Amino acid sequence: MIKIVNATERERRAFIEELKLRVGRTDPETEQKVARIIEDVRTGGDEAVKAYSEKFDGWTPDRLELSREEMEELSARCSGEFLEALKRAAANIYDFHSRQKQQSRIDPQPNGVIMGQRVRGLHRVGVYVPGGTAGYPSSVLMNVIPAKVAGVGEIVMATPPGRAGHPDPNIIAAALVAGVDRVFLMGGAQAVAALAYGTESIPKVDKIVGPGNIFVATAKKQLYGVVDIDMIAGPSEILIIADSSADPEYLAADLMSQAEHDPMASAILITDDRKLAESTVSALYRQLETLARRDIIERALDGYGAVIVCENMKEAVEFANQLAPEHLEVCCRDPFEYLGRLDNAGSVFLGNYSPEPLGDYFAGANHVLPTGGTARFFSPLSVDDFIKKSSFIYYTKDALMGAAGDIIELAETEELTAHANSIRVRLEE
Amino acid sequence: MIKIVNATERERRAFIEELKLRVGRTDPETEQKVARIIEDVRTGGDEAVKAYSEKFDGWTPDRLELSREEMEELSARCSGEFLEALKRAAANIYDFHSRQKQQSRIDPQPNGVIMGQRVRGLHRVGVYVPGGTAGYPSSVLMNVIPAKVAGVGEIVMATPPGRAGHPDPNIIAAALVAGVDRVFLMGGAQAVAALAYGTESIPKVDKIVGPGNIFVATAKKQLYGVVDIDMIAGPSEILIIADSSADPEYLAADLMSQAEHDPMASAILITDDRKLAESTVSALYRQLETLARRDIIERALDGYGAVIVCENMKEAVEFANQLAPEHLEVCCRDPFEYLGRLDNAGSVFLGNYSPEPLGDYFAGANHVLPTGGTARFFSPLSVDDFIKKSSFIYYTKDALMGAAGDIIELAETEELTAHANSIRVRLEE
Numbered sequence: 001m002i003k004i005v006n007a008t009e010r011e012r013r014a015f016i017e018e019l020k021l022r023v024g025r026t027d028p029e030t031e032q033k034v035a036r037i038i039e040d041v042r043t044g045g046d047e048a049v050k051a052y053s054e055k056f057d058g059w060t061p062d063r064l065e066l067s068r069e070e071m072e073e074l075s076a077r078c079s080g081e082f083l084e085a086l087k088r089a090a091a092n093i094y095d096f097h098s099r100q101k102q103q104s105r106i107d108p109q110p111n112g113v114i115m116g117q118r119v120r121g122l123h124r125v126g127v128y129v130p131g132g133t134a135g136y137p138s139s140v141l142m143n144v145i146p147a148k149v150a151g152v153g154e155i156v157m158a159t160p161p162g163r164a165g166h167p168d169p170n171i172i173a174a175a176l177v178a179g180v181d182r183v184f185l186m187g188g189a190q191a192v193a194a195l196a197y198g199t200e201s202i203p204k205v206d207k208i209v210g211p212g213n214i215f216v217a218t219a220k221k222q223l224y225g226v227v228d229i230d231m232i233a234g235p236s237e238i239l240i241i242a243d244s245s246a247d248p249e250y251l252a253a254d255l256m257s258q259a260e261h262d263p264m265a266s267a268i269l270i271t272d273d274r275k276l277a278e279s280t281v282s283a284l285y286r287q288l289e290t291l292a293r294r295d296i297i298e299r300a301l302d303g304y305g306a307v308i309v310c311e312n313m314k315e316a317v318e319f320a321n322q323l324a325p326e327h328l329e330v331c332c333r334d335p336f337e338y339l340g341r342l343d344n345a346g347s348v349f350l351g352n353y354s355p356e357p358l359g360d361y362f363a364g365a366n367h368v369l370p371t372g373g374t375a376r377f378f379s380p381l382s383v384d385d386f387i388k389k390s391s392f393i394y395y396t397k398d399a400l401m402g403a404a405g406d407i408i409e410l411a412e413t414e415e416l417t418a419h420a421n422s423i424r425v426r427l428e429e
Numbered sequence: 430m431i432k433i434v435n436a437t438e439r440e441r442r443a444f445i446e447e448l449k450l451r452v453g454r455t456d457p458e459t460e461q462k463v464a465r466i467i468e469d470v471r472t473g474g475d476e477a478v479k480a481y482s483e484k485f486d487g488w489t490p491d492r493l494e495l496s497r498e499e500m501e502e503l504s505a506r507c508s509g510e511f512l513e514a515l516k517r518a519a520a521n522i523y524d525f526h527s528r529q530k531q532q533s534r535i536d537p538q539p540n541g542v543i544m545g546q547r548v549r550g551l552h553r554v555g556v557y558v559p560g561g562t563a564g565y566p567s568s569v570l571m572n573v574i575p576a577k578v579a580g581v582g583e584i585v586m587a588t589p590p591g592r593a594g595h596p597d598p599n600i601i602a603a604a605l606v607a608g609v610d611r612v613f614l615m616g617g618a619q620a621v622a623a624l625a626y627g628t629e630s631i632p633k634v635d636k637i638v639g640p641g642n643i644f645v646a647t648a649k650k651q652l653y654g655v656v657d658i659d660m661i662a663g664p665s666e667i668l669i670i671a672d673s674s675a676d677p678e679y680l681a682a683d684l685m686s687q688a689e690h691d692p693m694a695s696a697i698l699i700t701d702d703r704k705l706a707e708s709t710v711s712a713l714y715r716q717l718e719t720l721a722r723r724d725i726i727e728r729a730l731d732g733y734g735a736v737i738v739c740e741n742m743k744e745a746v747e748f749a750n751q752l753a754p755e756h757l758e759v760c761c762r763d764p765f766e767y768l769g770r771l772d773n774a775g776s777v778f779l780g781n782y783s784p785e786p787l788g789d790y791f792a793g794a795n796h797v798l799p800t801g802g803t804a805r806f807f808s809p810l811s812v813d814d815f816i817k818k819s820s821f822i823y824y825t826k827d828a829l830m831g832a833a834g835d836i837i838e839l840a841e842t843e844e845l846t847a848h849a850n851s852i853r854v855r856l857e858e
Contacts, residue, residue: 023654082842085835096544096820099536105528114779115525115793122806123772136843170842206806225452225661228806232654253851260847287854292846339821343552348821350543353829353855357848358822361839362832364544365820377551377635377657379818389808391525391794392768392777393787400782403791406514410790413511413599414565417721418689419786422682425716426782 041193096364121151126195128210131160137174144178150386160187252283525793550580555624557639560589566603579815589616681712
């Protein structure tokens, strides 16, 4: 189980490097399989998608698209409490993301020159939603709502139909609440390929987002450039920095909330208070008894968990910046004082009443976050991921005459004489 | 040479598909070579970089870094006119990009909840600048200035030393004007790997941008995830939509200014005015005689150029939206009336006095633009490419108690019981 370590700085760095090895490369056999599926769908369209659905999902689809009536019928099967909670969460997510929206701008200058930048939502986005016994409606909200705020023209969802021949009703309820326009019953690499190229029944999209298995992730990477894609998510991770003001029961619960995702999830606590570390580990053992996903939790904590005791909170902050965790909880007195010193984290949870699941489900910030140390340079999923920008330039004749000398000088320095010629022909009047 | 075509809509679409085939895949042999270079640099550091410099560039470096004194000495060799033009261009680029800067925000709510998003520049960025007899100082400005505006902590440049043992003075002048902090003399895949991993002399960066040959591009793709990278640029392209108000001499010059980049560059004119089309082609032949890069221009126009006559400007706009060109000139009366109908273009040039080279060098908008039809979903290089965002969440105890029911409901629906447990332990007081 999880160990308490008095790691030196060097040992902490080595641990961080070890964690990075969790992200593996796709093996060549999978790459080839996926390349084959993509090519078959590109040329074979609907028929290829159906053939692969039969082969991989054991489902013989008579139709690829869920009708609106079917969507509403499925959604109506959900419990009232769930639907109400879903709507309140969606409202918070919508509110947070609406503040991210950028405007098109124009900069007219006194000499008549007009520069500007247009910002618009993408035409069409595909959201992949994995199947499985417990679907993730929160994932639907988090992937779809920023696209909605961005003004994307059409949002289509791809999700495997499941043994029952239809997706989990909770997924469909979330799709309706978030504003998905169409739902296609398909999964795997064939779904990604169908969205990227379009088929007889499936519209071509400009971007594909959403989590998925190795086949889905590999297909997205191979199709990058044909479409845009989101980040490929690695295993989940949480770092908690805590001082003596923290409650060990809370810390234990929060570490395990992350560990339950995946046997490769990483859950780390760093504190300057040895007694707190010990109490947290005791609490871990005690609470673990009560949890359904005990096996996954234990494997994750064994492999990638740690409770680190350091000298002072300055060292804890340094460790946080080196680790660049996906989720960072600050269970310290005066948590806001840490904010400006935390350089690298996907999402920061301040204080003892902001547990990570609050962010996963409800508070409104996105839960699609950079993993594996990429919080150094990647960002949470946001409205910016669903827009495209376009600059525009308008020069009057006089303004161009004024700039002509400079442009010709620069073009000729680069030996691009036809560029200079474009300016010269306009001079010769 | 370039043909005038009365293409049907179907033929126009087929032509667009043909253009997309210009973007090839990297051959496996190159992929393997690059993977080897990357691994050698990762483990061998400076020594590996020097060995590859010797092997590929025929240069035996005694040092990898250009000193500040050397940079200023090289810059002083440039002509005064060039330096003045460079500074004026840089000022315009800085002005345009400064308007892209996003602020960190905070949303405090009456119930004590505080949500927010921090926006900060990346820690360190590497800008690759290819060598060659005519360096591209404009490329230095366009890649570095947005990073400067973004507040990137340190901007380092990698550029091959060249036969003279030092880079082109114009490149170094541009580096100083734009605000590069350090310059390293190295090129190819080994430079990219050195920046991505860091070596004894070379600092590790978070993002690598800038154009380069197939080895540089392949290295960037392979290292994506270890660092962030920019788009891989494809061959250049321009589309001009023109009506009878356009001047055929201008159109001819502008088509050729793009064609001179590369034998695979695409230059297309679409107009509803047959006479204009014919006059443009005549002007092309005439002006071609005078241009130094005549050979490249002819090859590009032969292979990927076209002058298309359509029925009306509505068809021209439709073609523009299907093509999604990198550069789009609107040489029409009332050019602004087109702006809202043009859905997909990297940069739009309005009117008869806004030739594309104006944007390449001077007006201020970025010249690093999406190619190969990716303007459907990619954007020009901007300040947004050099920042990272981080959300933060603060809930009071009361606020969490208020949300507890909803979070537990959603977590339990997803069967993530340890997530629900994080909330429950805080209820049991």
